[in-house]
Amino acid sequence: MRRWLVTGCSSGLGKALAVAVARAGDQVVATARRTDALAELVEAWPGRISPLALDVRDAQQCKDAVDAAVDQLGGIDVLVNNAGSGLFGAVEEVCDDELRDQLETLLVGPWRLTRLVLPVMRAQGAGHIVNVSSVVGRMWAMPGVAAYMSGKYALEGMSQALAAEVAPLGIRVTVMEPGGFATRYGTAMTEACVRLPEYASYGEILGMFRGMDQNPDLGDPDDYAQAVLRIVAAEQPTPLRVPVGPxxxxxxxxxxxxxxxxxxxxxxxxxxxxxxxxxx
The missing domain is CATH 1.20.5 (Single alpha-helices involved in coiled-coils or other helix-helix interfaces)
Structure with a gap:
């Protein structure tokens, strides 16, 4: 039985993964900014899914979450840095505070949680860190999502260095790169406070994101969750980066x-x- 700490479980890929982990017989501490968003999961899987409030931008909450997970589970075998958010705006439109907030969620938070979990995994002599990136972490530029892409590119660079650092310690690292999945990511995407008419044509791209949860051609989050379980359960070496989805x-x-x-x-x-x- 594996012990998981998964961030961003209120909906979408994180919620699907928490359910898949519980169904597989493992235990998971599932986090969200508000624990009431996790009530359905806890009710469906009592004893398998434990809720925890966590905003990955908050350093103290990150430390408290790792401590609580270790106390509840006795250790952490798998950390999944899944929590995310999207910011839409051209480079000229995104202000410093908006950029910092985006990078706090996509890069600093996962980096911090990884740093906090590594002593636990080193003591265990084993562990698996799964960083959820995106295909945009390696794709050609897409106008309007520079801040989001910057966070994902940076997460991939951090993960590549991390994998080399911790492999001798028996700790594995995987970067999941989801393609298009039917989630509320686009619906929840925020816009830069400043919008300039010179970049108005990029609104079509924002519209594409807004309709993700209703697009029948996009992937099922349950399929993504099964892919993560296969990667974590694999005995043979697996690639650092694993693209998944339509x-x-x-x-x-x-x-x-x-x-x-x-x-x-x-x-x-x-x-x-x-x-x-x-x-x-």
């Missing part, structure tokens, strides 16, 4: 192709410049 591999393949073409163009440009300098 279109995830196609989108990342397109991003890889675009990056390859950009690298080729840059190489050709610099080679041409060197030839011209030599000729002079």
């Amino acid at each position: 279109g995830a591999y196609e989108m990342l393949a397109g991003a890889h192709q675009a990056a390859t073409e950009e690298l080729g163009a840059a190489s050709a440009l610099m080679t041409e410049a060197e030839v011209l300098e030599t000729a002079e």
Whole structure:
């Protein structure tokens, strides 16, 4: 039986994962900013799912959450940094406070919780940290979501370094990269306080996000949850990054192709410049 600490379980991917973990016979401390949002989970899985209030932007709440999870479960085998939020706005529109808040949720919070959990896992000699990124953490730029993409890119960089650091300690790291799933992520996305008419055309992208929970072509969060369980249960080494969901591999393949073409163009440009300098 594994002991899980999962953040952001009030809805969407986090809620689906908490249910899947409980159904598999494991124990999970499920967190949300408000514990009343977890009442349905606790009622459905008494003894399997324990609720905990946690805003990952709050340092003291993070420490208290890890301490409480260790007290309740006797240890933590799996930490899933799932809590997230979206901010829509062009780079020029997003102010410092909005950017800090976005990065606190997407990067600083997961970093802090990871730092707090690592001593527990080191003492156990084992553990698994799952950081929930997104396909946008490796995709080509999408106008209007620079702050969100910056947080996910940074989370992936942190995770890559973390994996190298803790592998000798028996601790595994996985970055889940969901594609499109039918969740309330887009509905809950906030907008920058300043909106400029020069960027009004990007409103179509915001509309796409707003309709995610009603899009029948998007993935089922339950499928995502099963993918996480498979990764955690796998005995053989698994890739650091695991794309999951409809279109995830196609989108990342397109991003890889675009990056390859950009690298080729840059190489050709610099080679041409060197030839011209030599000729002079």
